Amino acid sequence: xxxxxxxxxxxxxxxxxxxxxxxxxxxxxxxxxxxxxxxxxxxxxxxxxxxxxxxxxxxxxxxxxxxxxxxxxxxxxxxxxxxxxxxxxxxxxxxxxxxxxxxxxxxxxxxxxxxxxxxxxxxxxxxxxxxxxxxxxxxxxxxxxxxxxxxxxxxxxx
Amino acid sequence: xxxxxxxxxxxxxxxxxxxxxxxxxxxxxxxxxxxxxxxxxxxxxxxxxxxxxxxxxxxxxxxxxxxxxxxxxxxxxxxxxxxxxxxxxxxxxxxxxxxxxxxxxxxxxxxxxxxxxxxxxxxxxxxxxxxxxxxxxxxxxxxxxxxxxxxxxxxxxxxxxxxxxxxxxxxxxxxxxxxxxxxxxxxxxxxxxxxxxxxxxxxxxxxxxxxxxxxxxxxxxxxxxxxxxxxxxxxxxxxxxxxxxxxxxxxxxxxxxxxxxxxxxxxxxxxxxxxxxxxxxxxxxxxxxxxxxxxxxxxxxxxxxxxxxxxxxxxxxxxxxxxxxxxxxxxxxxxxxxxxxxxxxxxxxxxxxxxxxxxxxxxxxxxxxxxxxxxxxxxxxxxxxxxxxxxxxxxxxxxxxxxxxxxxxxxxxxxxxxxxxxxxxxxxxxxxxxxxxxxxxxxxxxxxxxxxxxxxxxxxxxxxxxxxxxxxxxxxxxxxxxxxxxxxxxxxxxxxxxxxxxxxxxxxxxxxxxxxxxxxxxxxxxxxxxxxxxxxxxxxxxxxxxxxxxxxxxxxxxxxxxxxxxxxxxxxxxxxxxxxxxxxxxxxxxxxxxxxxxxxxxxxxxxxxxxxxxxxxxxxxxxxxxxxxxxxxxxxxxxxxxxxxxxxxxxxxxxxxxxxxxxxxxxxxxxxxxxxxxxxxxxxxxxxxxxxxxxxxxxxxxxxxxxxxxxxxxxxxxxxxxxxxxxxxxxxxxxxxxxxxxxxxxxxxxxxxxxxxxxxxx
Numbered sequence: 036x037x038x039x040x041x042x043x044x045x046x047x048x049x050x051x052x053x054x055x056x057x058x059x060x061x062x063x064x065x066x067x068x069x070x071x072x073x074x075x076x077x078x079x080x081x082x083x084x085x086x087x088x089x090x091x092x093x094x095x096x097x098x099x100x101x102x103x104x105x106x107x108x109x110x111x112x113x114x115x116x117x118x119x120x121x122x123x124x125x126x127x128x129x130x131x132x133x134x135x136x137x138x139x140x141x142x143x144x145x146x147x148x149x150x151x152x153x154x155x156x157x158x159x160x161x162x163x164x165x166x167x168x169x170x171x172x173x174x175x176x177x178x179x180x181x182x183x184x185x186x187x188x189x190x191x192x193x
Numbered sequence: 194x195x196x197x198x199x200x201x202x203x204x205x206x207x208x209x210x211x212x213x214x215x216x217x218x219x220x221x222x223x224x225x226x227x228x229x230x231x232x233x234x235x236x237x238x239x240x241x242x243x244x245x246x247x248x249x250x251x252x253x254x255x256x257x258x259x260x261x262x263x264x265x266x267x268x269x270x271x272x273x274x275x276x277x278x279x280x281x282x283x284x285x286x287x288x289x290x291x292x293x294x295x296x297x298x299x300x301x302x303x304x305x306x307x308x309x310x311x312x313x314x315x316x317x318x319x320x321x322x323x324x325x326x327x328x329x330x331x332x333x334x335x336x337x338x339x340x341x342x343x344x345x346x347x348x349x350x351x352x353x354x355x356x357x358x359x360x361x362x363x364x365x366x367x368x369x370x371x372x373x374x375x376x377x378x379x380x381x382x383x384x385x386x387x388x389x390x391x392x393x394x395x396x397x398x399x400x401x402x403x404x405x406x407x408x409x410x411x412x413x414x415x416x417x418x419x420x421x422x423x424x425x426x427x428x429x430x431x432x433x434x435x436x437x438x439x440x441x442x443x444x445x446x447x448x449x450x451x452x453x454x455x456x457x458x459x460x461x462x463x464x465x466x467x468x469x470x471x472x473x474x475x476x477x478x479x480x481x482x483x484x485x486x487x488x489x490x491x492x493x494x495x496x497x498x499x500x501x502x503x504x505x506x507x508x509x510x511x512x513x514x515x516x517x518x519x520x521x522x523x524x525x526x527x528x529x530x531x532x533x534x535x536x537x538x539x540x541x542x543x544x545x546x547x548x549x550x551x552x553x554x555x556x557x558x559x560x561x562x563x564x565x566x567x568x569x570x571x572x573x574x575x576x577x578x579x580x581x582x583x584x585x586x587x588x589x590x591x592x593x594x595x596x597x598x599x600x601x602x603x604x605x606x607x608x609x610x611x612x613x614x615x616x617x618x619x620x621x622x623x624x625x626x627x628x629x630x631x632x633x634x635x636x637x638x639x640x641x642x643x644x645x646x647x648x649x650x651x652x653x654x655x656x657x658x659x660x661x662x663x664x665x666x667x668x669x670x671x672x673x674x675x676x677x678x679x680x681x682x683x684x685x686x687x688x689x690x691x692x693x694x695x696x697x698x699x700x701x702x703x704x705x706x707x708x709x710x711x712x713x714x715x716x717x718x719x720x721x722x723x724x725x726x727x728x729x730x731x732x733x734x735x736x737x738x739x740x741x742x743x744x745x746x747x748x749x750x751x752x753x754x755x756x757x758x759x760x761x762x763x764x765x766x767x768x769x770x771x772x773x774x775x776x777x778x779x780x781x782x783x784x785x786x787x788x789x790x791x792x793x794x795x796x797x798x799x800x801x802x803x804x805x806x807x808x809x810x811x812x813x814x815x816x817x818x819x820x821x822x823x824x825x826x827x828x829x830x831x832x833x834x835x836x837x838x839x840x841x842x843x844x845x846x847x848x849x850x851x852x853x854x855x856x857x858x859x860x861x862x863x864x865x866x867x868x869x870x871x872x873x874x875x876x877x878x879x880x881x882x883x884x885x886x887x888x889x890x891x892x893x894x895x896x897x898x899x900x901x902x903x904x905x906x907x908x909x910x911x912x913x914x915x916x917x918x919x920x921x922x923x924x925x926x927x928x929x930x931x932x933x934x935x936x937x938x939x940x941x942x943x944x945x946x947x948x949x950x951x952x953x954x955x
Contacts, residue, residue, distance in 0.1 A: 072480065080398060122214055124206060131687060134213055134216070160889060161890050165398070166395075168857075169857030170889035172849070
């Protein structure tokens with residue numbers, strides 16, 4: 036079947052197998068930031084935005100994206116780098132394999148929640164597993180990022 | 194030139210950080226050629242069986258299928274998948290595909306095709322007739338069981354590790370100092386306890402994967418997510434029975450290893466496909482495969498006997514470890530050693546010790562290397578026994594440890610007879626006690642709502658590289674404009690060694706970190722390095738960097754002196770220039786680099802190898818506070834505080850993250866992670882749904898500090914950090930739970946159900 040998708044701001048038509056997962060589709064389109072860490076919707080590595088909302092691309096059919104906007108880390112590289120510098124500033128990217136999925140959710144959280152508490156951050160990101168860092172460094176990075184950018188973005192938040 | 198730590202000890206960002214956080218295609222599957230054949234493995238549904246007949250015609254007819262391989266198509270020459278220095282202590286007990294299958298998930302056939310759909314279809318069309326055999330599933334009955342896991346005649350053990358395939362023994366042995374029985378007789382208190390740790394999965398986010406191609410020269414190029422590129426080269430050559438000269442191994446960015454990738458779990462499958470077909474091939478393990486057919490921690494059961502006098506001085510330690518290596522012996526003979534070598538020496542007052550062990554084959558998934566490598570298991574047992582002893586004596590377990598712990602300068606008979614030349618364990622204990630608030634939290638506080646809070650403590654040690662065996666090497670080249678290339682064979686798997694080794698080089702060469710580019714790993718180009726395991730990279734390869742810089746500086750001085758028209762003893766180098774001691778002339782490094790590219794017969798590069806006669810232990814103390822619901826047994830970890838002595842932290846950010854990450858894995862092991870089997874030998878925890886690694890809501894608050902000793906044999910005083918950090922949570926949390934409930938859970942993980950049953954069965 037054929038679908039029309041706006042992928043990272045670019046409209047494209049593509050032939051897909053009806054059973055193709057969005058994860059495999061975006062990687063086929065060259066969006067290699069999107070990773071597979073499990074097959075059971077547990078790890079959050081494959082997080083992308085569908086019409087701006089985070090979804091697990093490993094359990095979303097590519098066909099579901101027909102006529103919609105799909106955003107991967109490649110589409111928000113500037114924002115990813117801005118937060119990523121905080122993450123790397125703590126050494127909390129470590130192997131980096133879970134970073135893209137985490138960053139997609141951190142950026143979504145920043146839009147959705149105004150000044151989230153530590154508990155709210157942990158809850159929002161509970162679906163993003165990381166085996167390297169023990170999460171503390173990620174938390175330090177997120178809190179610093181939100182604090183230092185809080186002034187700029189407060190008005191736009193929820 | 195004076196060596197001072199400037200870049201070393203500074204929390205610089207990893208050199209690859211921005212590529213990683215912006216999602217660049219830098220991992221194995223991102224860079225695999227698009228025309229790779231998809232390779233998958235047909236896996237055994239039986240724990241123990243002989244393949245009587247295997248029919249592949251139907252599978253081969255599927256459009257797009259290029260090859261289907263069975264045991265008849267692979268070399269009948271046994272090898273080991275363990276990434277260890279040759280000759281490996283792990284027995285040669287593997288074939289790429291074997292007629293006998295030894296666990297549920299063992300490889301039966303390899304299928305390669307142009308699409309995943311074709312391969313999946315072909316896998317279903319392979320017809321296998323099995324002669325199902327009785328399996329050995331219980332490791333307690335494996336030794337001398339009439340059912341043999343490896344009856345084959347070409348099974349081989351290369352090292353004297355007490356292995357005997359006719360007894361299901363992968364290794365066995367006994368080490369002792371003094372007369373344990375005699376000392377125990379004299380002790381006021383003797384306790385005997387048995388502890389059981391399970392086969393945890395490393396669960397790195399990037400599963401096992403590799404791709405293979407043929408190069409211009411007819412050689413096999415293996416790009417693998419591995420910690421041990423040079424061992425992969427040897428193992429692939431052994432498995433395929435081809436010359437090592439025919440194999441090149443490349444390591445790109447790695448999505449975590451934790452020891453899992455110290456075993457060549459997946460590489461042989463695409464390698465044989467490419468070697469036989471000439472076509473590029475790749476394998477990407479599913480999480481399911483990574484859970485059922487990989488290289489988890491060795492399950493161990495440990496019987497500890499501790500003898501102490503009435504003052505709580507530990508006089509004797511007797512440890513017996515039974516280790517389950519599963520169907521194959523990867524890392525079996527060596528992991529078991531650490532269960533004694535890295536637990537018993539913490540107690541320096543002991544007059545005698547005995548450490549006995551058996552490592553047995555069973556029809557379960559083969560075990561492998563997992564961060565801690567046996568020390569984790571042994572420390573759960575010994576530290577738990579010490580905690581139980583303290584409780585028995587009504588002594589504060591911190592006070593008991595303060596009386597017994599190993600101190601700087603102590604001789605450690607159970608640690609290869611080495612002396613603790615650098616040891617701040619006492620300072621770690623003092624500091625963690627303060628930052629945790631031990632005096633207020635120990636032993637237990639009733640919260641008045643049916644819940645109690647309680648505290649527990651544990652100590653840990655590990656090694657820094659394998660003494661007298663492993664090798665770290667680097668090459669450094671001076672280039673035009675005076676920048677350096679640092680070529681390493683150690684594998685950065687996310688840990689950051691590309692950066693920390695460059696930090697060491699930057700301070701040795703007195704230059705900025707940006708003046709050093711790092712390249713690793715390509716076995717055709719990188720100097721030989723055993724690989725990133727055994728807590729070796731910072732210490733051993735870091736030491737190689739120091740040596741190489743010294744040699745290179747000598748060459749720069751020679752060349753600079755030549756350009757200045759004097760002898761080398763009349764010049765000095767300050768990182769930016771070579772200058773005459775009499776102040777009459779100088780030449781910049783940039784000019785030396787540029788000038789050396791013309792009319793020069795003296796290479797401005799150096800390679801040095803490093804090995805160490807000692808393996809200086811890092812030390813650590815961890816303290817846990819838990820809250821237990823006395824009605825249900827539900828346990829929540831509230832706070833974990835730890836203080837580490839890793840010598841000089843080369844990069845405080847990265848040592849901190851290593852510590853926090855190791856603690857989180859240790860917490861997972863203590864509270865959540867389990868590998869259990871059905872009566873037929875199938876793994877129940879075959880996904881991240883069942884195998885519960887901690888989320889960010891499960892780890893409580895982790896707080897880490899450092900108390901540094903200075904290790905004279907390490908680069909800038911550094912020891913290792915990677916493994917020591919995983920060991921304390923299990924015993925500390927078990928003891929905290931015991932203080933809360935009176936129930937000592939001696940089999941991991943410590944679940945609400947076990948606590949509840951313990952409370953209700955009293």
